[in-house]
Amino acid sequence: MNTKFPTNATPIKLYRNVKSGHCHRVELLMSFLGLPYEAIEVDMANGAHKKPEFVANSPFGQVPVIDDNGTKLADSNAILTYLIHAYSDEHQWLPNDPVKAAKVQQWLSVSAGQIASGPAAARLVPVFGAQLDWDKAKAIANDLFKVMDAHLSNSDYLIGDDITIADVSAYSYVAHAPEGGVSLTPYPAIQNWLERIEARQGFVAMPESAIPA
Incomplete structure (x- = not known):
């Protein structure tokens, strides 16, 4: 494991539903990379994912969303790509070839x-x-x-x-x-x-x- 996460940085916030596989794939990669993160449950049963403050960061009102010290991203596959480019020197995860x-x-x-x-x-x-x-x-x-x-x-x-x-x-x-x-x-x-x-x-x-x- 070789990550570039600053030792003094705030943990990445992961807005998720614990039963969502889309959210789990992001959590799984962060765990593989050893990235510190804070999992925050989104109250989807009561429509928290459709409120304006959430939709501002996830236009389709979907989880997961990450907040990486002000960098906010939605879409699980996009987040996976971001995490590798931002924090991993191991090209196995996303080959250069x-x-x-x-x-x-x-x-x-x-x-x-x-x-x-x-x-x-x-x-x-x-x-x-x-x-x-x-x-x-x-x-x-x-x-x-x-x-x-x-x-x-x-x-x-x-x-x-x-x-x-x-x-x-x-x-x-x-x-x-x-x-x-x-x-x-x-x-x-x-x-x-x-x-x-x-x-x-x-x-x-x-x-x-x-x-x-």
Whole structure:
């Protein structure tokens, strides 16, 4: 671990919902990097995320948001990129190599696409009571997991042998897919990938929610 966080700086404020995988991916990277942070729960049940003072920093009224000594950012994948550029000298997280950097971006797009509409959406139904097409979300998740499992059968991480922010971005909703009714049993390579991430120094888990019967 090699970070450039000033020893006398105020901890980064992370405005979050503890059950949100988007928030967890930011918390996970900060923990991996050893960055001091303060987690602040946003009272979303009472609409705190839609109040003008919150929307001023997150125009779509979404968590997470960070406040890094006055630098305020929303969007989890954007925050991951910022944290690496601001505080890490370890290029494994976001490679300089143009091909590897492009592949990281591909998987960040998957996180914002198939993961969001698949396992993340499926989990919203039982965990948050969202009115979504549960069967469609589970089908998207399984289609995605078939591709991911084949890919990870030949690679320790999503981009070769080293962990990157692509893995951090993808981890939370894949690991918690069973909470959305999507079993990981058919996907041994994905399970091995999750275990590798969880075994790393600094790993912090997202609390589990009730798994539907």
